[in-house]
Amino acid sequence: MSSPITPTTSGATTFLQFQAAKTLHTAHGPQQLDLSFQLKKGDILALYGPSGAGKTTILRILAGLTHPTTGHIQTENEIWLDTSRKLDLPTRHRSIGFVFQDFALFPHLSVRQQLEFALPPKADTRIIAELLEMMELEALQNQKPAALSGGQQQRVALARAIARRPRLLLLDEPLSALDDEMRSKLQDFILKAHQHYDLTTILVSHHLPEIFRLASEVIVLEKGRIQKKGKVADVFHQDKASDKFKATGEIIDITTIDVACIISVLSGNSTIKIVVTPAEAALLHIGQKIIVTSQTFNPIILPI
């Protein structure tokens, strides 16, 4: 399978080369994790797959928190791990930001102190004010984590991970604990931070809409091995390719006319209009990304 994340891709430089093997002790017994991939600078890669597939372990190996049996990790011009040469750069020397699934905020520090702690010595302290503003945390800066909601804690964890200006941002199912509305808002924060701070990001997620929204590349993992990898749209759409007509797009308008609703979907440069029942329309909203497939008669609309 030709993959967009092989080194032969012209243009952007390869930022990360990853190869690791390790036996995982999962709830279903021992399982071999064995995979390699590469990542271009500025990409957002999603790791997708059932729980126990090894997604979090990959992030932990990248961060140096888990040690594979054999492995090689190289970023631009720095080798982080090379088991053949017994080289294993300690976590603190790897330029990473890690957002843990349950945020792992320091209970004794206020929001501002968490960011100050994360700052390397002699770093420019202006980034703290900048991050507090970007993540809309200014009003909460003197609060301790216990006083914050899940969404607020998530923003603090994200800001804290970015404060030391890492090159690689690792997000371990950062939004799984949040409701849909909060998710959507936080996805905006992640995208904003990713662009503004020039990051390359790897995100563990088993939430397809999140992957479509955030990621450019995806790796589908199963039992420690790569099932598929490539552009998000390619990887997830080829399964349903037997349909006669299929388009991916974003809802830009929903109009009610008498007993029917017309949904306008922007797909590429063209707009598709689809007639649906009000009941179907009630499940959709403007800005939502969907797949429209048409068999012989009715179009089927799948939110993505």
Add this chain to the structure above:
Amino acid sequence: MIDWLPLFLSLRLALVTTAVLLVLGIPLAWWLTRNGPRWKVIVETIISLPMVLPPSVLGFYLLLTFSPSGPLGRLLDHWLDIRLVFTFPGLVVASIFYSLPFMINPLLAGFRQIPPDIHEAARTLGKTESTILFRVLLPNMRASLITGAVLTLAHTIGEFGVVMMIGGNIPGETKVASVAIYDEVQSGNYPLASRYALILLALSFSILLTVYLINRRYNKTIL
């Protein structure tokens, strides 16, 4: 008239022991909670032994070890001119062993109640292990630090058997309050013995009360 010297000696012994055990106990407990060789559990067992061992047994072995005719005692005596039998420094060393579990166990519990990802998060923020210890772990286990220190203090004030074995009954040097009570009872001086006893009772009660009050406060605010 009450002789305050044994009480001051008890307090001095307890304070010195607590200070030394804080300095030794933090790195020791930290080392024990980190992943490592399986024989660490043996170290943990040895540390807890004084909790179940009769103090006289501990005192007896310390006496054999430190006695100038014993191997360690001879070395200390010959090379460093230090004598640990029937001296105040000897009492401090004995108390360190005797009270070690009362410092280590709360500290172990303190380190273990901090979720591992708090530690890992600090590592991903580029921090060294010592920075993590002093700026992340210890501030999040203040209740354990205070509990360890206060229990060590109280337990050392209350020690008797070990002191008798290794310290004896030298006024101003090794005659601590608990020994003074025994001494007064032996010589039939019950009123004085009861004064010492009452003071120790009040002291122990207020120390334990402090521990429980602190734990209640921290349980509300931190955990």
